[in-house]
Amino acid sequence: MRRWAAAALFSLALWGCDDDSSEGGGGAGGAGGHGHLADGGGGSGGVQADAWQPGLMKMGAQGLMVRLDTSDPDPLTRTQHTWAFTVMDGQGPQAGCAVTVTPFMPDHGHGANTPPTVSEVGDGAYQASPIDLFMRGLWTVSFALTCGDVTDEVQFAFWIED
Numbered sequence: 001m002r003r004w005a006a007a008a009l010f011s012l013a014l015w016g017c018d019d020d021s022s023e024g025g026g027g028a029g030g031a032g033g034h035g036h037l038a039d040g041g042g043g044s045g046g047v048q049a050d051a052w053q054p055g056l057m058k059m060g061a062q063g064l065m066v067r068l069d070t071s072d073p074d075p076l077t078r079t080q081h082t083w084a085f086t087v088m089d090g091q092g093p094q095a096g097c098a099v100t101v102t103p104f105m106p107d108h109g110h111g112a113n114t115p116p117t118v119s120e121v122g123d124g125a126y127q128a129s130p131i132d133l134f135m136r137g138l139w140t141v142s143f144a145l146t147c148g149d150v151t152d153e154v155q156f157a158f159w160i161e162d
């Protein structure tokens with residue numbers, strides 16, 4: 001009698017446990033999934049994605065700045081882009097700089113298939129093409145700059161959806 005009661009309680013406990021785990025598991029899984037996405041987007045190699053907008057500007061450690069003037073297409077999407085940008089320091093636009101632009105996916109450890117070609121199109125105005133953001137995910141785009149005797153690096157990061 002005592003043994004039967006224990007078995008019945010055990011069985012009830014199992015039922016209760018199953019109900020709890022299916023509901024709780026589903027809820028926790030959903031929340032965990034969102035948390036993981038947020039971690040992945042925000043914590044990719046410690047790189048924070050920038051919000052693309054024309055005129056977005058960043059400064060390197062040596063004081064050289066890159067202002068992203070336009071992108072074709074705009075907004076950024078999973079394809080090849082032509083970017084127009086301006087290189088500046090505290091005094092204004094910098095003509096005649098040597099500029100190398102490098103797209104890279106830090107989470108995947110690879111770059112673009114075709115390295116962009118950079119050309120100067122005006123007084124401190126440059127163009128880079130193609131910026132080939134061909135895969136969904138986080139892309140960094142680094143600008144290696146040498147203007148006169150100043151060498152600097154400016155890095156942007158963008159999350160590319162489909």
Ligand SMILES: [Cu+2]
Nearest residue numbers: 105108135137
């Ligand atoms: Cu990739």
